[in-house]
Amino acid sequence: MRRLRIGLVFDLAEKHRPQPGEPRDKAAELDSPETVQALQETITSLGHEVLPIGDGQDLLKFLTGGESVDLVFNIAEGLHGRSRESQVPALLELLNIPYTGADPLTLALCLDKAMFKRVLKAEGILTPEFREVLSITDAESLEFPLPAFVKPAAEGSGKGIKADCRVDNLEALRRVTLRVGTTYGWPVIVEEFLPGMELTVGIVGNDDARAIGIMQIEFLPGSGGIYSYQTKKQYLKLVDYHVPPRLSAKILKETEAAALQTYQLTGCRDFGRVDFRLDRQGRPSVLEINPLAGLNPISSDLVILSKAVGLNYKTLIGNILSAALTRTGLRNL
Numbered sequence: 001m002r003r004l005r006i007g008l009v010f011d012l013a014e015k016h017r018p019q020p021g022e023p024r025d026k027a028a029e030l031d032s033p034e035t036v037q038a039l040q041e042t043i044t045s046l047g048h049e050v051l052p053i054g055d056g057q058d059l060l061k062f063l064t065g066g067e068s069v070d071l072v073f074n075i076a077e078g079l080h081g082r083s084r085e086s087q088v089p090a091l092l093e094l095l096n097i098p099y100t101g102a103d104p105l106t107l108a109l110c111l112d113k114a115m116f117k118r119v120l121k122a123e124g125i126l127t128p129e130f131r132e133v134l135s136i137t138d139a140e141s142l143e144f145p146l147p148a149f150v151k152p153a154a155e156g157s158g159k160g161i162k163a164d165c166r167v168d169n170l171e172a173l174r175r176v177t178l179r180v181g182t183t184y185g186w187p188v189i190v191e192e193f194l195p196g197m198e199l200t201v202g203i204v205g206n207d208d209a210r211a212i213g214i215m216q217i218e219f220l221p222g223s224g225g226i227y228s229y230q231t232k233k234q235y236l237k238l239v240d241y242h243v244p245p246r247l248s249a250k251i252l253k254e255t256e257a258a259a260l261q262t263y264q265l266t267g268c269r270d271f272g273r274v275d276f277r278l279d280r281q282g283r284p285s286v287l288e289i290n291p292l293a294g295l296n297p298i299s300s301d302l303v304i305l306s307k308a309v310g311l312n313y314k315t316l317i318g319n320i321l322s323a324a325l326t327r328t329g330l331r332n333l
C-alpha cells in the first residue's frame with residue numbers, strides 16, 4: 001500500500017474556553033493538543049504523511065485553497081447544534097473525500113439521546129425508559145417514576161452531569177430538570193435511574209466489527225457513583241477500572257451482543273464505544289453509543305480499555321485506520 005496523505009481534523013478545547021456566565025464544562029467534549037500530537041505521531045509511525053489541518057473552518061480554507069488529502073482522520077466534535085459532529089463529515093462527503101468514522105446521519109442520531117433511544121426501542125434493545133422534557137413549562141409540571149436521572153439531550157463527555165442528576169423526589173426532579181435545561185438547552189432527558197454496575201464496550205471494525213473488550217467502571221468514594229464530568233476529570237482518584245468486569249460470563253456475553261447490535265443498528269463505522277449500566281434486574285441496559293469516542297492517549301476510556309486487553313495506542317489507532325482504509329477502498333491503491 002502506498003504512503004497516504006492523511007489530514008487530521010479536530011476541535012481544540014483551548015480555543016473555546018468558557019466565557020463568564022458560561023458553564024465550566026463548556027469545552028468538555030473538545031480535544032487537547034496532546035491528543036492531536038499523539039495521533040500525528042502515531043499515524044506517521046504507521047507510514048503515512050500527516051497534516052494537522054485544524055477545525056472544520058480550517059478544513060474549508062485548506063480545501064478551497066486547492067490542497068488535497070487522501071483521507072481525513074476526523075475527531076472534530078463540532079461546536080454548534082445537535083448535528084455538530086456531522087458537519088465535518090458532511091463537508092467531506094460533499095467533496096467526496098474519504099474520512100474515518102461514522103457518517104453524518106449516524107453522528108447526529110447518536111448525539112441526540114432521545115432519537116437514539118427511540119431507534120433502540122424500535123429494535124427491542126434494552127435502554128432506560130425516558131421522557132423528553134421540551135420546555136420550562138413542561139419541567140414545572142413534570143412527573144416521572146423515581147428515582148430518575150436527568151441529563152442534557154445532546155451533550156457528551158459527562159457535560160452537564162453531576163451527582164445531583166440522580167433525583168429521588170418530585171421537587172428535585174423538577175429543579176434539576178430546570179437547571180439542566182436552562183444551562184445546556186432544551187430538550188432535557190429524564191430517564192429511569194439504573195442502579196447497577198457501569199460498563200463500557202469498545203468496538204473496532206465494520207462488516208467484521210468486534211468488541212475489543214468490556215470495562216467495568218467502579219466508583220470510589222467522592223465520585224457520587226456517577227461518571228460525571230468531575231469524576232471523568234479526576235478518574236485516577238475517583239474510579240477503578242476492571243477488565244474484564246466482575247460479572248458472570250452470561251451477562252458479559254449479553255452486554256457484548258447488545259453493544260455490537262447497537263453499533264450495527266446505528267451504522268457506526270471503524271470504531272466506537274457503547275456505555276451501559278445494569279438495571280434493577282441486573283440486565284445490561286444501553287445508556288448511549290459514542291461513534292466519535294475520545295482518543296486521548298492516556299485518559300480516554302477506549303484507550304484505557306484497549307491497553308487493558310493488550311492493544312497499545314499504536315495498535316488501536318492502526319486498527320481504526322485499517323478499518324477505514326478497507327471500507328473506503330484506499331487499501332488497494
Ligand SMILES: Nc1ncnc2c1ncn2[C@@H]1O[C@H](COP(=O)(O)OP(=O)(O)OP(=O)(O)O)[C@@H](O)[C@H]1O
Nearest residue numbers: 128149155156157158159191192193194226227287
Ligand atoms: N439512566 C441512568 N441511570 C444511572 N446513571 C446514569 C443514567 N444515565 C447516565 N448516567 C450516569 O451519567 C454518566 C454520563 O451519562 P451518559 O453516558 O449518558 O452521558 P455522556 O456525557 O454522553 O457520556 P460520555 O462521556 O460517555 O460521552 C453515565 O456514565 C452514568 O454514570
Ligand SMILES: [Mg+2]
Nearest residue numbers: 158275287288
Ligand atoms: Mg457516556
